[in-house]
Amino acid sequence: MTGKDDDFADIRAAFDAASPRPDPDRKAADLALARKNFDALQGSRDQERSNPARPASGLWRGARKMLTTLKTRGALTATTAIAACGLFLLTPAGQDMLRPLADPGALTEATAGRTEEAQSFDAPQPPAPVMMEPAPLAAPAERSRAVADMEVANGIARSMPQANEGLGIVPAFDDRVMVPEPNTEAFANEAPSGLLITAEAPVSTFSIDVDTASYALVRQMINAGSLPPPDAVRIEEMINYFPYDLPAPDVTDAPFLPSVSVYETPWNPDTRLVHIGIQGTLPDLAGRPPLNLVFLIDTSGSMNDPAKLPLLKQSFRLMLDELRPEDEVAIVEYAGSAGLVLPATRAADRTAILAAIDGLGAGGATNGQGGLEQAYDVADAMAEAGEVSRVILATDGDFNVGLSGIAELERFIADRRETGTFLSVLGFGRGNLDDATMQALAQNGNGTAAYIDTLSEAQKVLVDQLTGTLFTIASDVKVQVEFNPAAVAEYRLIGYETRALRREDFNNDRVDAGDLGAGHSVTALYEITPVGSPARLTDSLRYGPDEQAVDAADELGFLRLRWKAPGEEASQLIETLIPTETGLAGQEALFATAIAGFGQLLRDPSWLGDWGWDDAIALAADNRGDDPFGYRNEALRLMRIAQSLSSR
């Protein structure tokens, strides 16, 4: 024990004084119970060896194997729920309650094909595959993943009394399942958007999303030879990773221009895609206001990896070249404690800034919140009228919010958002990247999240698109589409699951939404089923409401956009009609569609029918355009790798 732990002397002494000695009777009873269970388990093991095809143990085994391969934090939560069920089963009431539920038919069905695993009960487990096996009680494709997880949980809970009958105990918790794997990545996502019926829910509302972190993560995983877990795929972030050549607004108008086109869905001739593009203006760069940048850099021990701190240093060197002499830079390092490494320094003083960047070292623990507080304080001190302040947080995501938790951190960031300081989150490295925390920080801090895996990605985010990354031209941009039930029977928003807003939030200026950077574009795609189309999945109501505010058979829907000028409180409204005519899609829309197909193939291909990798690759290849930075060619390469990975 080190001297530092003298701080715990009081509590240690208190514990020593307070700790009761175990009661000898209870101790003897516990030891006897343990021995009894031990012997019972030996007995049942022998039994299982002699009767290897016992179906119930096969299910339990297979289900457990599946559980140990789950990677995401959400999945771990699900397994803890299962463990809680297991504990409940220990009680006589739990046993009684569950026994009648055990449905032999379901068990037999679920265990078909698992007999082999039961036979190899004692064989060493092969290394866990990255992808999850299909759930034994596979849910129909249109059901959400959460429902499927629940059914798995039920399946296991049901099988347990059978699997362990005569054993006396149920393995209530499984340390292999419970302990998070060294890989503690967590992904933020919601269940894929489902089909909505226009007559029931004509209005769809969401916030724009200009993050690109999901695409970079997907790329990193595919390049490493594995398909990403479905929850790591946020389709809108994949689509919006790419720059699109959409019609740009006139300088005098609103800072962005919405465009709408309707065209045939490549994967379903009986539905249509509605492509909504928002192109931000690129303001006069010569007249841009001075920037105050506070780099908040994670130098905890986990950053000591070639893909983390060294890449971060190189990235910031690249970015430094893009700054103007009058811009100011400050650096706060956070590890065990936060420290100001470089006080506000004009970008002209390159030597001092480069020396400070080079001096950053990895070591110590992460204390994200302390660092954030200090970074925002520094940014506040630097801010002068007419200047733009931004905190740039660079972390591998091992962001210890500790006791306060993510909710408190979100509140903190949301409070500081009011001061007008923006936040960008740059994720580095893999292994414990906390995508969920990064998303929460960026979405609550008027900011963006990007994942930097290579120097070329740093080039894209911090050099090629620096202006958009650093200058916001429209804040809290919300999109609302009202579909005309006379023209659209059903619709489905592709992606944007984590960005959904309530209908009433659209007009509520206090509800936060995504910000649009200078020159950035945002694309959203709806797949719609026109009235009368054979692709319609639901029947119309016999007694449906037959009243309409306007007689508008030639209107597909109505697009409303709300946005605020940066720093302003009140929002402005832009409205556009969506016509019914199906047109020919342009190259930009088709490339976005190909990427939407790519994302759906990775996440949930149930809407795509027979349309597969070959079609997605062909569509992307035909619509690459000039591709001056090579992003689209790179996507094509990734799709080819993903195709071969998925056919394995």
Place this chain on the structure above:
Amino acid sequence: MRMLVTDEDLARAAANGDGDAFSQLLERQYDRLFALCFRLTGTRADAEDLCQDICAALPAKLSRFDGRARVTTWLYRVAVNAAHDRRRKIAVHGKYAEGWGDWETARQASIAEEADRRDWLTGAMARLGDDLRDTLALVLDDLTHAEAGDILGVSEGTISWRLSEARKKLRAMREEELSE
């Protein structure tokens, strides 16, 4: 003869079906395990229940002791997970007011009452919250930060940070008491 046998040897023998080795291993570890259960739960009754849960389930987990980790690391991981499960179960059954939580409520009501050392401890642990308390419970058992991190499934850095948080909170409590 078994006096010279290490815990790890016993665990391996037990995993191969040696019941005596299993009993002896648990006998050796029981008191330390019980003390940990007390630190994790805060009341004698809860510690006894938790300890019983662990003993009952331990045989089923033994097959997964891989022989590379230390027995204490493995055992403590089982204990911490069992404690988490218990907390969850208690929360589910709406009885979260037991143990530390209950005590904290009472503390708020009779804040002016004299506080002996035992109460100070209970209050301190209640105020630390689950994560810091679990961390402290392990580190007070002279585990290294790396071992504690291994058991809780977090990085060593996280343990160090949690301890510095715990330190801060305990210091703040002490100052509050002094100023009262």
